[in-house]
Amino acid sequence: MHIDRRAFLATLGSAAVVESMSSEARADALEHYLIAQLDKAPAAKTSDVRSGTGALFGGPSPSGVRVPLAALAPMPDQPTLVDFLRLRGTPGIGNHILQSAGDALKKGEPEETVLACLLHDFVLNLMKPDHGWWGAQMMEPYVPEKVSWAIRHHQALRFYADSSVGYEYPELYVRIFGKDYVPAPYIKASYETARKHKWYMDARMITVHDLYAFEPGVKVSIEPFLDIIGRHFRQPKEGLGFDGSPVAHMWRTLNYPNNPL
Numbered sequence: 214m215h216i217d218r219r220a221f222l223a224t225l226g227s228a229a230v231v232e233s234m235s236s237e238a239r240a241d242a243l244e245h246y247l248i249a250q251l252d253k254a255p256a257a258k259t260s261d262v263r264s265g266t267g268a269l270f271g272g273p274s275p276s277g278v279r280v281p282l283a284a285l286a287p288m289p290d291q292p293t294l295v296d297f298l299r300l301r302g303t304p305g306i307g308n309h310i311l312q313s314a315g316d317a318l319k320k321g322e323p324e325e326t327v328l329a330c331l332l333h334d335f336v337l338n339l340m341k342p343d344h345g346w347w348g349a350q351m352m353e354p355y356v357p358e359k360v361s362w363a364i365r366h367h368q369a370l371r372f373y374a375d376s377s378v379g380y381e382y383p384e385l386y387v388r389i390f391g392k393d394y395v396p397a398p399y400i401k402a403s404y405e406t407a408r409k410h411k412w413y414m415d416a417r418m419i420t421v422h423d424l425y426a427f428e429p430g431v432k433v434s435i436e437p438f439l440d441i442i443g444r445h446f447r448q449p450k451e452g453l454g455f456d457g458s459p460v461a462h463m464w465r466t467l468n469y470p471n472n473p474l
């Protein structure tokens with residue numbers, strides 16, 4: 214705890230009184246002062262939901278903004294990825310992933326990279342902590358292995374610069390995590406694994422296009438991506454959530470976010 218020396222001395226009285234105190238008495242007074250400060254410390258900021266709650270469930274954005282919940286449109290019986298993108302994402306996340314895929318498309322990236330950008334943060338609607346891992350798992354049965362690998366590792370790579378492609382530590386992260394933030398050891402380990410991997414650049418490019426995907430007022434349509442989705446996303450005929458895959462429950466949870474159990 215930071216000790217305001219002047220404020221502490223002022224609680225003891227005049228300079229003459231302080232001078233006359235034994236060092237034990239001063240130590241006792243300091244202890245009382247510190248305990249009193251602890252009692253005064255502001256309570257941790259509270260919210261109706263924990264920060265990790267997915268955005269579709271009313272959770273705040275990573276930078277803390279909460280979007281009011283809107284009524285959800287019904288989903289088709291066999292929902293596709295496009296149905297989920299259109300009907301089960303909050304506007305902020307939807308706009309961000311479309312902008313990032315749009316930037317990748319505009320700059321001539323391979324279709325798999327465009328798809329990875331389009332899907333990289335969709336899971337934030339469901340769950341925020343470790344979204345790289347959650348997001349990769351959610352997409353894994355349906356996309357090329359390289360795409361889910363890139364989604365998994367983009368989370369860690371966001372914390373590490375790579376000047377070879379003009380990627381710097383994001384200003385947004387200084388605001389979210391504070392300026393002296395050191396990523397947890399598991400994030401560092403994920404970064405180090407990715408750095409040595411043959412698909413490193415596939416994950417890295419998600420982070421590069423991410424930088425151009427927070428433009429206020431810019432709206433990107435999903436239309437330019439429909440063919441890419443058709444070619445690279447294995448849409449199950451039963452619909453996402455009903456295909457018996459190991460991650461079907463994640464899609465169902467987004468489909469029915471108001472189910473009580």
Ligand SMILES: [Fe+2]
Nearest residue numbers: 333334344368
């Ligand atoms: Fe992300």
Ligand SMILES: [Fe+2]
Nearest residue numbers: 309333334423
């Ligand atoms: Fe992102």
